[in-house]
Amino acid sequence: MGALHPSYGEPLSGKSRPVAEARPTPSTDGVAEARLIEVYRQIANANHRDALRRAEKLVTDYPHFQLAQLVYGDLLSTQTRPLQAVGDVPSDLARAGAENLNALRSEAQLRIAAIKERPPADALPSQFVALSRRNKHAIAVDTAKARLYLFENTGNGTRLLADYYISVGKAGVGKNVEGDLRTPLGVYFITSSLDPKSLPDLYGSGALPVSYPNVLDVRRGKTGSGIWLHGTPSHQFTREPQATEGCVAVANPDLDRIIRTVEIRTTPVLIGKNFRWLRPSQLAAEKQLLTDTLKTWAQTKKDGQAADLLRFYANDFNADGKDLAQFAQGLRTELQKLGGRAVQLRDLSLIRWTDEAEILVVTFGEVVMGERSGRTVRQYWQRRANVWKIIYEGVAG
Numbered sequence: 001m002g003a004l005h006p007s008y009g010e011p012l013s014g015k016s017r018p019v020a021e022a023r024p025t026p027s028t029d030g031v032a033e034a035r036l037i038e039v040y041r042q043i044a045n046a047n048h049r050d051a052l053r054r055a056e057k058l059v060t061d062y063p064h065f066q067l068a069q070l071v072y073g074d075l076l077s078t079q080t081r082p083l084q085a086v087g088d089v090p091s092d093l094a095r096a097g098a099e100n101l102n103a104l105r106s107e108a109q110l111r112i113a114a115i116k117e118r119p120p121a122d123a124l125p126s127q128f129v130a131l132s133r134r135n136k137h138a139i140a141v142d143t144a145k146a147r148l149y150l151f152e153n154t155g156n157g158t159r160l161l162a163d164y165y166i167s168v169g170k171a172g173v174g175k176n177v178e179g180d181l182r183t184p185l186g187v188y189f190i191t192s193s194l195d196p197k198s199l200p201d202l203y204g205s206g207a208l209p210v211s212y213p214n215v216l217d218v219r220r221g222k223t224g225s226g227i228w229l230h231g232t233p234s235h236q237f238t239r240e241p242q243a244t245e246g247c248v249a250v251a252n253p254d255l256d257r258i259i260r261t262v263e264i265r266t267t268p269v270l271i272g273k274n275f276r277w278l279r280p281s282q283l284a285a286e287k288q289l290l291t292d293t294l295k296t297w298a299q300t301k302k303d304g305q306a307a308d309l310l311r312f313y314a315n316d317f318n319a320d321g322k323d324l325a326q327f328a329q330g331l332r333t334e335l336q337k338l339g340g341r342a343v344q345l346r347d348l349s350l351i352r353w354t355d356e357a358e359i360l361v362v363t364f365g366e367v368v369m370g371e372r373s374g375r376t377v378r379q380y381w382q383r384r385a386n387v388w389k390i391i392y393e394g395v396a397g
Contacts, residue, residue: 029257030162032062032237037115039071051075065237067111070104103240110146110241111165117145124151124158125275127187127354128268130287131158132347132363137262139190139229141166141248143173143183144273146241148229148250150258157280161261164254167239169246173273175212178224183246183271184212187353187361190267191397193259194228204231205252206259210269215380215392216359219318229269231255265397268351290350290360293388298343306332314382314389327393342369358383363396 035058042051055072062068125140131153138151138158149163168183169175175184188210196206207230213222224246231252232239238251248271250258300309310328317324346365353359360381367374380392 029251029254030164031253032058032065032068032251033111033165036065036068036071037111039068039075040112043075048075048078062237064235066100067104067107067238070101071108100240103243106241107146107165107238114145114147114163114165119149119160119275119277120279122157122159123277123279124283125149125270125272126278126283127270127272127275127352128158129283129290129350129352129360130348131268131351132349134266134347134363134365135268135349136266137161138268138270139258139262140270140272140275142273142275143168143185143271148248148254148258150261152261162254162257164250165238167241167243167249169244170242172242173271175224175227175246176222180224181245183244183248184217184222184224184227185271185273185355186212186214186216187351187359188212188214188227188269188271190229190262190264190269192264196231199230201233203228204233204249205255206231207247208259208262215394216353219391229255229258268349270351272353287350290388291348294345294348294362294364297390298345301335301338302340302342304335304338304340306335309335312390313393314384314391317389317391317393319392319394338368343367344369344374346374360388 035054039051039054039058042048042054052072052075055068055075058068059065059072125142128138128140128151131138133153133155135153138153140149140151141147142149143166146166146168147163148166150161151158152161169181171181173183173185175182191209191211194203194207194209196203199207207228209226209228212227213224226247228247230247230249232249239249243249297309297312300312303309306328309331310324313324313327315324317327319327322330344367346367347363349361349363351361353361360383362377362379362381364377365374366377376396378392378394378396379390381388382391383389
């Protein structure tokens with residue numbers, strides 16, 4: 001068997017997932033990728049015959065997995081000649097299919113990089129300062145690495161359940177206007193789950209809409225809607241790295257796992273790039289500082305002085321069409337009803353977002369002393385001149 005191009009021969013570090021050789025079933029999320037990575041491992045170890053055998057079985061089980069087909073074709077070519085590049089097809093075919101070939105090469109690089117650069121164990125993106133018990137699961141999408149990370153949050157901490165290759169907008173990320181073919185960046189929440197029977201084949205096995213545009217997006221004048229986490233059409237196992245109208249697309253088996261796992265309305269979806277991963281102990285000081293700020297706000301609300309409480313709110317505060325003056329009228333009425341009773345904050349969630357501004361998305365249950373239940377409040381805080389100010393406050397749906 002001929003020699004392989006050096007880019008195929010780079011060793012892969014880190015632990016691999018268990019590799020299954022059985023035919024796929026609806027629950028086999030991540031299996032196809034794990035098998036593909038094992039093919040790469042065998043190539044890197046110069047076990048070319050075993051790599052060819054595995055690749056052949058992979059494309060038999062997943063005939064619509066284009067990247068696997070490309071690797072299989074490369075391995076077949078090595079029986080007669082050395083490879084010059086990944087996807088080493090004849091020059092006339094390469095020219096004719098240059099766009100698709102380049103996309104597959106990019107997909108291969110992103111998948112391999114994700115395996116070689118695994119996040120630290122027990123670490124989270126630094127934006128997840130604190131997840132509450134109501135956030136039973138959380139999703140982080142790293143668009144720079146074409147990767148979705150699915151977390152489970154329990155009383156014993158937050159752990160990574162799985163991670164998957166994803167595709168984003170044709171024009172990249174940073175959505176600003178409707179139809180710009182970009183995937184938004186920010187903090188969102190899953191709003192519903194759409195029945196796949198009601199969807200065109202393009203969306204695969206289902207869709208989870210997210211809350212774009214969020215409060216910050218609206219303040220910044222961003223437009224558009226219909227941003228979903230969805231599957232892939234029946235003729236494609238995965239899509240190229242930039243292929244959607246602005247949504248995030250994952251393979252159907254991966255989406256099935258996500259849909260079975262997450263909860264509507266309480267599952268945050270963080271969409272960013274090049275996350276900084278930190279362990280909970282590294283976030284403890286920031287969590288305490290921000291929690292203390294919220295407690296001070298709650299204590300001030302108990303004290304009942306509207307002027308003091310309004311100091312927590314930005315002058316350009318806006319909530320559901322009400323500016324600060326209009327909001328203040330309702331706040332004074334609310335303080336009178338409270339009558340100095342304490343306000344308890346339960347299930348506090350703190351998610352931070354930083355771009356040209358430092359934003360904190362806060363969600364909590366607000367229960368007035370003496371009452372059995374309350375409302376779920378969501379606030380957006382912005383850091384200005386080293387002081388946190390509330391720019392939005394409303395009831396979370």
